[in-house]
Amino acid sequence: MWSKRMMKQKIRLATFAMVGAIALAGCASDVIIFYPKASATKAADNVIDDIFGAPAAPITAVAPVVPPTVEVLKK
Amino acid sequence: MKKFLSFFLCLCFNSPFAFAATVEANLEIESPTIAVIKKSIAGRLAVLKPRFESRSIGLTRDGLVAIMKPDNIHPTERRTVEILVEEDNKDRATLYREIARANGRPDWEADLKRTFGERWINRAPMGWMIEDAPGIWKKK
Numbered sequence: 001m002w003s004k005r006m007m008k009q010k011i012r013l014a015t016f017a018m019v020g021a022i023a024l025a026g027c028a029s030d031v032i033i034f035y036p037k038a039s040a041t042k043a044a045d046n047v048i049d050d051i052f053g054a055p056a057a058p059i060t061a062v063a064p065v066v067p068p069t070v071e072v073l074k075k
Numbered sequence: 076m077k078k079f080l081s082f083f084l085c086l087c088f089n090s091p092f093a094f095a096a097t098v099e100a101n102l103e104i105e106s107p108t109i110a111v112i113k114k115s116i117a118g119r120l121a122v123l124k125p126r127f128e129s130r131s132i133g134l135t136r137d138g139l140v141a142i143m144k145p146d147n148i149h150p151t152e153r154r155t156v157e158i159l160v161e162e163d164n165k166d167r168a169t170l171y172r173e174i175a176r177a178n179g180r181p182d183w184e185a186d187l188k189r190t191f192g193e194r195w196i197n198r199a200p201m202g203w204m205i206e207d208a209p210g211i212w213k214k215k
Contacts, residue, residue, distance in 0.1 A: 035186045040183075041194060042102075043174070044191045045194055048195060050117070051117045
């Protein structure tokens with residue numbers, strides 16, 4: 001059986017190991033970057049502003065011209 | 076031992092803060108590819124705008140465009156509108172993928188789609204059709 005002194009040593013060792021693991025986890029978490037919602041919202045707003053405000057670029061497909069109505073011709 | 080315990084507790088409580096400190100990151104949205112896609116969507120918007128205004132097409136929650144009422148579109152134009160919407164959705168999907176890629180986080184693509192979906196709906200002019208809840212459409 002372990003003596004009281006040995007038990008104390010084992011507990012201290014286990015505690016140190018636990019502290020080390022927590023410290024490592026803390027360091028590892030520094031490289032984890034969560035999805036930055038606020039920044040993404042700002043970025044999306046900027047992109048959407050550019051799209052809504054941008055001058056028209058050449059388009060790949062053109063809608064066919066609808067013949068004018070009788071009302072328009074009367075004018 | 077008391078000192079050691081206080082250090083241990085400090086470490087435990089500080090870890091979440093160290094974690095939170097890395098949360099903020101600025102998203103990169105300037106790249107040649109993104110610029111080209113933005114121009115392409117802007118150009119197409121000029122043609123699609125009357126369709127949004129007539130509520131033939133609407134904005135989905137995931138940042139895409141959907142045809143709402145095909146019957147509202149003149150039969151001769153229907154195919155053209157379908158092609159335009161298809162191309163627009165391709166561009167939009169590429170835009171979200173490119174932003175995720177430009178930031179070195181391709182896994183953010185789905186989140187970006189959702190964020191863009193929210194922002195498109197928020198910034199859309201009044202009267203446009205928007206997907207309020209999954210599958211539920213309403214006039215803004």
